[in-house]
Amino acid sequence: MLKLRESQNLMALAGIVLLAILISPVASDGSRIFLQVGNLTDILRQISLIGIVSLGMTLVILTGGIDLSVGSTLALSSSLMAMGLTRAWPGSGYAAHMLYAIAAATLAGGLAGAVNGAAIAGLEIQPFIVTLATMIGIRGLAKWLTNNANIDIGFGRDVAAQFAAAFRQKSLVIGSYAALAAVFWLLLSRTVFGRHVRAIGDNETAARYAGLPIRRVKIVVYALSGLLAGFAGVLYAAGNQQGNPNAGVAYELDAIAAVVIGGTRLSGGKGSIAGTIVGTLIMGVLTNMLRLGNVDSNVEMMVKAVIIVLAVAVQRQRRMD
Amino acid sequence: MTYRGIDAETRRRGGLGEFRTVLARCALRWTPRLRVSASVMLAACLCSCSTPSTTGAAKRYFVAFSQCNNAEPYRAAQNALMTKLFAAYPDVKLVIADAQQDNSKQVAQVETFIRQKPDLLIVAPNERAALTAVMGQAMEAKIPTICLERDILQPNYTTYIRSDNAAIGRMAGEFIVDYLKRKYGEPRGNIVQMRGLLGVEGEINRDGGAKAVFARYPGIRIVAEPVADWIQAKAKDRMTEVLRAQPKIDVVYGHNDPMAIGAYLAAKELGREKEMAFVGVDGLAGDAGGIQKVKDGVLAATFVYPLCVDKAVEIGNRILRDPSFHPDKQYNIDATIVTPGGPQ
Numbered sequence: 001m002l003k004l005r006e007s008q009n010l011m012a013l014a015g016i017v018l019l020a021i022l023i024s025p026v027a028s029d030g031s032r033i034f035l036q037v038g039n040l041t042d043i044l045r046q047i048s049l050i051g052i053v054s055l056g057m058t059l060v061i062l063t064g065g066i067d068l069s070v071g072s073t074l075a076l077s078s079s080l081m082a083m084g085l086t087r088a089w090p091g092s093g094y095a096a097h098m099l100y101a102i103a104a105a106t107l108a109g110g111l112a113g114a115v116n117g118a119a120i121a122g123l124e125i126q127p128f129i130v131t132l133a134t135m136i137g138i139r140g141l142a143k144w145l146t147n148n149a150n151i152d153i154g155f156g157r158d159v160a161a162q163f164a165a166a167f168r169q170k171s172l173v174i175g176s177y178a179a180l181a182a183v184f185w186l187l188l189s190r191t192v193f194g195r196h197v198r199a200i201g202d203n204e205t206a207a208r209y210a211g212l213p214i215r216r217v218k219i220v221v222y223a224l225s226g227l228l229a230g231f232a233g234v235l236y237a238a239g240n241q242q243g244n245p246n247a248g249v250a251y252e253l254d255a256i257a258a259v260v261i262g263g264t265r266l267s268g269g270k271g272s273i274a275g276t277i278v279g280t281l282i283m284g285v286l287t288n289m290l291r292l293g294n295v296d297s298n299v300e301m302m303v304k305a306v307i308i309v310l311a312v313a314v315q316r317q318r319r320m321d
Numbered sequence: 322m323t324y325r326g327i328d329a330e331t332r333r334r335g336g337l338g339e340f341r342t343v344l345a346r347c348a349l350r351w352t353p354r355l356r357v358s359a360s361v362m363l364a365a366c367l368c369s370c371s372t373p374s375t376t377g378a379a380k381r382y383f384v385a386f387s388q389c390n391n392a393e394p395y396r397a398a399q400n401a402l403m404t405k406l407f408a409a410y411p412d413v414k415l416v417i418a419d420a421q422q423d424n425s426k427q428v429a430q431v432e433t434f435i436r437q438k439p440d441l442l443i444v445a446p447n448e449r450a451a452l453t454a455v456m457g458q459a460m461e462a463k464i465p466t467i468c469l470e471r472d473i474l475q476p477n478y479t480t481y482i483r484s485d486n487a488a489i490g491r492m493a494g495e496f497i498v499d500y501l502k503r504k505y506g507e508p509r510g511n512i513v514q515m516r517g518l519l520g521v522e523g524e525i526n527r528d529g530g531a532k533a534v535f536a537r538y539p540g541i542r543i544v545a546e547p548v549a550d551w552i553q554a555k556a557k558d559r560m561t562e563v564l565r566a567q568p569k570i571d572v573v574y575g576h577n578d579p580m581a582i583g584a585y586l587a588a589k590e591l592g593r594e595k596e597m598a599f600v601g602v603d604g605l606a607g608d609a610g611g612i613q614k615v616k617d618g619v620l621a622a623t624f625v626y627p628l629c630v631d632k633a634v635e636i637g638n639r640i641l642r643d644p645s646f647h648p649d650k651q652y653n654i655d656a657t658i659v660t661p662g663g664p665q
Contacts, residue, residue: 025437027438028438033436033437036436038436039433039436042429042432042433042436046425046429046432049425147519148519148520148548149519149520150448150450150520152449152450152474153450154450155450155453155474155475168454236425239425239428240424240425240428240450240451241450241451241453241454242424242448242450242451244424244448244451247424247425249423287429288433291418291429291430291433292433292436292437294416294437297418297419297421298419
């Protein structure tokens with residue numbers, strides 16, 4: 001069943017890649033622009049942030065939950081990253097300074113996620129409501145901390161410049177995404193924790209009777225989602241050379257779209273990391289294809305809307321067959 | 322076929338002819354899996370419809386414009402004027418991409434443009450820090466790049482076409498000082514500033530320019546300066562709060578017209594709009610623009626912040642057509658004041 005769904009996603013991806021190759025404009029040297037190594041790695045780098053966020057989102061959705069706060073968490077983390085580099089830990093060595101700042105920014109994301117998880121598991125409030133509240137609250141915190149202004153980094157010759165230069169490299173960004181994807185794939189498919197995540201989403205009552213540590217699993221899942229959003233914020237700060245309290249608006253929706261296109265059921269229980277990766281790639285390749293074709297950006301949004309509905313409709317049909 | 326960047330002939334053949342046969346082939350092979358291919362085909366149709374096929378044997382130019390946010394009226398006016406001006410050149414194909422006020426989105430768009438090797442790239446950066454590096458990549462790829470209106474942190478452009486926001490701030494400041502002198506016989510009074518998105522060059526300089534003037538007159542006080550992010554609706558809310566707190570206001574200086582208008586609407590709701598004068602910046606044409614609002618008596622003055630697009634098209638065309646032309650590193654476009662008596 002899962003295998004079938006994944007192969008089907010892969011086929012959809014292959015179809016879109018094929019289409020992108022066919023309609024790609026051609027450079028003056030005769031090569032197809034879509035297939036240029038630079039362009040292909042552009043795509044991977046551009047999807048990496050949403051890709052990383054959507055790994056955590058997959059776990060959350062598998063438990064039957066949702067995390068609307070990831071965009072705000074990314075903004076908070078990017079702001080903290082820039083503040084850490086420019087305003088904290090003076091006098092420490094470059095490497096240590098960078099490490100502290102990255103750890104602080106990422107862990108703040110993890111903490112925000114843990115708060116989500118604690119409220120959802122402990123107070124038994126619906127995930128949609130809890131994370132809607134933290135989406136607003138964390139955005140406010142980021143804006144308050146930065147006084148509503150961006151913090152530009154990396155234009156001098158300081159630790160921030162070193163950080164931006166290192167963490168904006170394509171190889172590092174894509175490498176981080178690949179490594180995290182591998183870790184989360186293993187976590188979900190090869191560990192007891194992964195089985196618990198699926199079991200809770202499939203049937204929470206049954207999982208409770210089976211004695212699964214539901215609360216703990218939920219808190220960990222939301223904390224992981226926050227950690228990943230926090231790390232994505234670190235990469236955002238490097239890539240855009242700024243801490244930006246207004247960053248990441250609507251990223252949660254892009255991540256949810258990638259997850260559902262990847263075949264994860266929004267009601268939980270069924271789905272996979274591999275599917276989410278394919279879903280992320282489909283959106284990335286589609287965006288690139290339309291932009292290379294100079295399709296109007298408003299039309300781009302309409303096409304994406306249709307793709308999301310079609311992808312889910314196809315999976316639904318398949319389940320009913 | 323000398324269409325630099327994208328070879329039109331190959332593009333048409335490779336793009337559509339081949340594409341149709343493959344679609345047919347796909348349809349045959351995938352009939353049982355029509356549901357999957359349906360999504361793909363739909364995307365295909367939309368693509369083929371919206372990608373203009375480029376014909377003509379003469380030299381053609383591809384001009385790519387990355388606009389930071391179509392949703393602002395000023396930006397929409399820029400797009401409209403640029404489309405109109407380039408339409409006079411049939412050998413130019415202009416593509417405008419909208420970054421929807423998102424730095425990452427704009428970086429990605431510029432990256433994709435760089436792959437397409439346009440003959441001219443125009444970028445209206447959303448924010449300075451985020452766009453600096455990617456515009457450097459465009460320069461490295463030897464693409465002539467015009468930085469439009471907002472600046473970036475390093476000179477990663479062929480030329481920068483700008484209007485001087487600090488000068489506009491000073492003009493607005495002087496206008497307000499004159500107004501207060503007429504009102505009281507001396508330069509004194511209470512001023513409210515409606516501020517745009519903090520950290521943006523336009524906001525910094527429209528603010529700084531005016532404050533430099535006010536600083537010379539100890540009788541002039543800024544009693545409140547709420548941040549309304551350039552948005553009329555937000556300005557109305559923020560101004561309502563200010564009106565509750567401030568019993569006496571002489572002038573509201575909005576860093577753009579929509580915010581000045583939002584402040585006016587808030588004052589009108591409380592019946593206080595006659596008490597104070599409203600001054601804006603941007604001076605767009607059209608019914609919803611600031612110039613009409615000056616005519617209507619809503620604004621005491623607006624300062625026409627030039628779209629900079631005329632100059633960009635002029636300089637851009639010279640870059641395209643004259644290899645020996647070397648533009649200046651920077652062009653300044655002057656602002657003009659509009660009062661009920663007309664432009665001055």
